[in-house]
Amino acid sequence: MTGQRKGALALLTLAVVLALSRNFLPAGLMRPPEWLVWPFADWLNAAFSFCQNDLGLMAVTRFAASGIEFLLDVTGNLFYGKNRWPHLGPLPWTTFAITAGCVAYVLAGRRLALFSAGTFVWIAVMGQWEWAMQTLSVILIAAPITFVIGLGLGILAWRARWVERLLNPLLNIAQSLPQFAYMIPVVVFVGVGPKAGAITTIVFALPPMIRMTVLGLKKVPENVVESGLMSGASRWQMLVRVRLPTARNEILVGVNQVIMQCLAMVVLTSFIGMPGLGQKLLQLMQSLKIGLSFEIGVTIVLIAVTLDRISRAWAVQQPRHFERGTPWHQRNQVFVTWAGLMLLAFALASLNPWFSQIERSEALSVAKPIDAGVDILIRLIDPVSQWLRWFLITWVLIPFRDGLLWLPFTTVLCLLMSLGYSVGGPRSALVCLGFFGLIAMTGWWDRAMITVYTVIVSVTLAALMGFPLGIWGARSSTRAARVLLVCDTLQTFPSFIYLIPVIMLFGVNDVAVVGAVILFAAVPLVRYTIEGLRGVSAELVEAAAMSGADRRQLLWNVQLPMALPTIMVGVNQSAMFSLFMVIIAAFIGTQDLGQEMQRALSTTDVGKGLVLGLAVAFMGLMVDHLVTCWSETRTRSLGLDASKRV
Amino acid sequence: MKHRSILLSGAALLALSSAVFAEDSTDSMVIGLHDWSSQIVDSRVVGDILESVGDKVEYVTTDSQAVYESIRLGDVTLETEVWEATFGAAFTAALAKGGIVDVGTMDAVTREEWWFPEWDKEVCPGLPDWQALNACAAKFATPETGEKGRYLGGPVDWQMHDGDRIAALGMNFTLVNAGSASALWAEIAAASKDKRPIVVFNWTPNFIDAVYPGEFVEFPAHYDGCEDKPELGVNPKAAYDCGFPGNGYLKKAAWDGMEKKWPKAYAVLQKVNFTNAQLAEMAKMVDVDGMEPEDAAKKWLADNEAVWKPWTN
DSSP states (O other), rough: HHHHHHHHHHHHHHHHHHHHHHSHHHOOSOOOGGGGGGOOOHOOOOOOOHHIIISSHHHHHHHHHHHHHHHHHHHHHHOOOSTTTTOOOOOOOHHHHHHHHHHHHHHHHOOOOOOHHHHHHHHHHHTTTTHHHHHHHHHHHHHHHHHHHHHHHHHHHOOOOHHHHHHHHHHHHHHHSSSHHHHHHHHTTTOSSSSHHHHHHHHHHHHHHHHHHHHHHHOOOOOHHHHHHTTOOOHIIIIIIIIIHTTTTHHHHHHHHHHHHHHHHHHHGGGTOOOOOHHHHHHHHTTTTTHHHHHHHHHHHHHHHHHHHHHHHHOOOOOOOOOOOOOOHHTTTTHHHHEEEEHHHHHHHOOOOGTTOOOOGGGOOOOHHHHHHHHHHHHHHHHHHHHHHHHEEEEEEHHHHHHHHOOOHHHHHHHHHOOOHHHHHHHHHHHHHHHHHHHHHOEEEEEEEEHHHHHHHHHHHHHHHHHHHHHHHTHHHHHHHHHHHHHHHHHHHTTTTHHHHHHHHHHHHHHHHHHHHHHHHHHHHHHHHHHHHHHHHHHHHHHHHOOOOOOIIIIIIIIIHHHHHHHHHHHHHHHHHHHHHHHHHGGTTTSSSSHHHHHHHHHHHHHHHHHHHHHHHHHHHHHHHHHHHHHHHHHHTTTGGGGOOO | OOOHHHHHHHHHHHHHHEEEEEEEOOOEEEEEEEESHHHHHHHHHHHHHHHHTTOOEEEOOOTTTTTHHHTTSSSSSSEEEHHHHHHHHHHHHHHHSEEEEEEEEEEEEEEEEEEEEEEHHOOOOOTTBHHHHHTTGGGGGGGTTSSSSEEEEEGGGOOHHHHHHHTTOOEEEEEOOOHHHHHHHHHHHHHHHOOOEEEEEESSSSHHHHHHHHHEESSOOOOTTTTTTTSSSSOTTTTTSSOOSSOOOOEEEEETTTTOOHHHHHHHHHHHOOOOOHHHHHHHHHHTTTTOOOHHHHHHHHHTTHHHGGGGG
């Protein structure tokens, strides 16, 4: 332990010395010298153009994409009447509401049935039917494909150690790569349109599915496996009948993640031609229609909740048994009802077009009151927001940013190594050096520092708001449930909608960027603080209370220290969310990696986009490494079993 | 006599070949849509016109810069609005690479320039003159620009060279780049609430004309060589000492395979021609009257048959 401290201290001293002697340093220590900046982007572009033109990979990818396109055309025709085979659609909106309601009823009962049917009624009545169907027609293809591929790869990784070894670093990078970085190669290799949207979504949603499958399969207890073997199950039966059902819980979390990721991509994929809600949302935002884009946001959240609850219910449902001799129509009561209602729906649709599709002109809207509300709110807090803008810019943001840019890059590297050393010894120090050294080698050092600065400020401010809120929320279970519901909603609500109101409040500057990022960064902090605090064992709290600790002591000396490892997972996620959001905040106007990423997307510069994406990914991976390392040591010293945590 | 027969057979051959190629492919054409309303509506208008002559059309939303790459690859068939100042660079680069063709310039002229809302005149009465603007630069100061005025420019990838112009004209302004058109609009909308003075990048025709009245700043007029001959212009030492060209082109672009595959549609597209007033009207139907782009296109077609019917012959 002392050796670790000494090493960290030595590196810290070196960092300080470098910073203090900054004015005498050779230029090569101030900013990465030319020999250190390698043309990664050119190499990647050369590799891509080799694959694209010489290997003819483009023909292969485009052929594969045409398979997906066929599926998308089928759902496209059924859902919103795209002019493709089987030329049946569009189905009336009532049929969707009825089907969703019946499916939900079979799986989870009346409440979910009402909610699911209600979601579709809302979509139809609000006049968003065609857009929502364009979105759903892609998600309902992308999500199952992701599930199947993810499950397959997960099983492979669980079976063969080398597959896991190969996949692990790839998944790590994929999960911390900003979405825009994926989209550029997709435009080149697949083209634009719904198929590109579907493929980007699949790539983005795949990692958590693989992860959770591997985790679930690994956790299957020995005794379950043994009892399976004793009953003479073959290898295939072992997998399908024993292991996968036992791993159901984790796989379920994977499915849930897939759905959430799919919906998170709805808006972003519209940049590469995905039609539907996301595209409409961007268009409405462009003409500053906040109320109408808010309505779309609500729809996306409702769809997410519906799909999530239905898929959960499907996964936990138990087989149902009927008494012998129950007549067919009783056994299939819901099916009969469904068929009846469907006939009714088609009949109504042929009588009155309102039951088939509700035109925009007949639609309801809550946009006016929302717009008025936003307007009043902005006027009301304008003095506060103008002061806050002045204060944050003059006293916090500009000094901090300039300070970070003032530091020689060698100081930053030494500081990070020192941090790594103190957390995980020489190995972590080298990991930190590796990640940030590579960022230095991309030649985007200054921009990377601006990204770092935005993330640090955002996470800090988010923590100042999120921790108290989390502690407050953890007091009772009803409160916790409510706060977590808000967290879920904020997380699925499309982040693009925040961009316009924050500009209206703060103008185009870093305060607006930080403001938009905070909303996102606070969510995991609140969530994990609540989960950490509520996870502290009741016996421990009781024992402390019995020895006379008051509420404050309980919180500070017992609950928080015990919950800290979980809370740190929240900090880690918060940093990751911030990194993603900072890239999106380039649409407000930033000077960081995100701005360059936007430029790479509009010039379809694959190499540059990937290099920038990797630079962001490395930041995320470094934070992840440090937090994981720290929390493992911490958990061990608290005597908690590390393997119990997910 | 001999000449005449050659001529005749040539004409016959021409007629024959045009008869062979006259039929359009039954595949759908793909029209690229972007994120501003006039473009979405006039794309729908063009799409509806093409459908009226029997073609099939589909729409796809794409980035307004990346679309030229997609056209080159044939993923997108045509584009209805190529603005000179903002997309000229991407379009010219794509032309040089090949795969895309220029389908002609419309009557509409575009203007892209520094712009101020009318309430600015109260604090800076000398506007729209650029020197008057420069004299009241402090009125446009914000916390992040200190004592200098803030000019909110368009996204960096539009490559406007505003920073160069500020330097060349010795202006007391700092350039801040907005990240998207929406960011520019949001800034104007926010400023309108308390009539805060702002100068932003803007262009016409667009819906801002109808919602927030304002004017363009008058800079030294654009001249040939402003961008690459420092010795010319107001500042003999620097380039970019002028405003943007007041009448930028608005072109149509198409995939170079379009003429072969859909000759009839290509001929129609060549004739498609909108004026500023028509584009502003289309944008207004969506942005101010709240119509859906599809419906706005239908309405425009119904109201303006005399304009577009001749394009289809």
